[in-house]
Amino acid sequence: MDRVIYNFDSLSQRQSAATVPLRRSIYRARRVPEPRIGIIYNPRSHRNKGQDLACAGADNAMVAQPRTRDEIAHALAGFAREGIDFLIINGGDGTVRDVLTMGQAVFADRWPAIAVLPKGKTNALNVDLGAPADWSLEAALKAYASGRRILRRPLAVSRVDEDDPAMLGFIFGAGAFTLGIEAGQEAHSLGFFNSLAVGATGAWGVLQALFGTNGNKWRRGTQMDLRYLPGGAPLPRSKYGDPARRSVMLASTLERMPMGIQLFGAPRSGLKVAVLDRPRRRLLAALPAIFMGWRPRWLAEAGFHQLDADAVAIDVAEPVILDGEAFPAGRYRIEQGPELTFISV
Known part of the structure; x- marks a missing residue:
């Protein structure tokens, strides 16, 4: 956590550029023979610093390296337009939080399958999912076809009596x-x-x-x-x-x-x-x-x-x-967010 107190004020503006109609049908991410892949790579994550993104086996994948939440929203909107089946998040718990939060307006209730490469400092989500601490991009790509599919619902944290969108985290x-x-x-x-x-x-x-x-x-x-x-x-x-x-x-x-x-x-x-x-x-x-x-x-x-x-x-x-980031004092509602399909070994 940087010693900064973040707020929710501009999230609705960031998300509006990628807003799609909400689908209300129940949806589970399905396996497809040749998935379209989108990769969010956080170059600032602890274990990514000073390293290039290894894309072995992912020549057909779309890769984005957003540095702000606004850039994350635009990257996800591009992935959604291409109809990705598999979203790989290369970063720590904070990166996962930001991608899931900004993805609400993009994917609504039609999320692709998700894999998380544990590149942060704590990686609590990956401990829960059971993925190896050294899980690689190549291994995650292979796991799409043969790995376990684990359902999890993140927390949805929102300010009471305000119109700010919920933050999704764990x-x-x-x-x-x-x-x-x-x-x-x-x-x-x-x-x-x-x-x-x-x-x-x-x-x-x-x-x-x-x-x-x-x-x-x-x-x-x-x-x-x-x-x-x-x-x-x-x-x-x-x-x-x-x-x-x-x-x-x-x-x-x-x-x-x-x-x-x-x-x-x-x-x-x-x-x-x-x-x-x-x-x-x-x-x-x-x-x-x-x-x-x-x-x-x-x-x-x-x-x-x-x-x-x-x-x-x-x-x-x-x-x-x-998920490691500070938000202001106040009144919050905490509930369960959308059901997501995570890929693990």
Whole structure:
């Protein structure tokens, strides 16, 4: 995450140039013998820096190297006009977020099959999909015909009471998670990437919360209101901590997390939410075992909640994170986006 707070303001303008009529029929990306291929290559992704795009076996593919969201929208519109069957995203989780977000207006509910080459710093989506960390373009092209097809629905995150289009991503967080992303940048600068970076930053946050004072930013929590949608009932909370504040809130539709962490409980589909009310030292000391699958009965009563929801609303006083990028404080609606077909080995 660059130390920048992004906003939704211009997304509707970026998407309007590529808008197509919304098709309401149910659609699944099908295999075709000779797929038309579109490749989005992010030259700024961590593992792409200083490297050329290897296109072995993809002589008939269209390749775009957009550097802005506006350029992504125009590239995808060109792919759609050519009727691509297979979209390959060469980049990290942030690149995936931007491509999916800008692709809404282009593909509506007729998305091509998608493969993601894990070229970013964490690549959480690819951990979930089970693709190799060194997955190549050539291997992804072969997987189109013979690989697994995995259905996933990204999160759709939108500002409440505003007309901005939803952002599509896979991990949304608030509270100490925002601090963790900032700490992650420090881990990256020290050479920690992928699951190792997740483990390093997670351990650092736990240590801060365990041994810090109540005034420590890792312990004081963030003012936020969490409610189920559409009914508006508040999410459960324990008796610990300020009722107006929570320590951490996370939401995702991923089924497997980096390092095998069971952050949301047992692996399952759908929108899942994890909330920590207050970082009590007894609870934090037990988190490693909990993340490996231990389910003590006292978990929710102690202030850690693992929940399922159709949709949730969050009103938060500090910036939030979607796939590694910060967005302003405010009121957000979080639900499931379109069903997408991902290719893996």
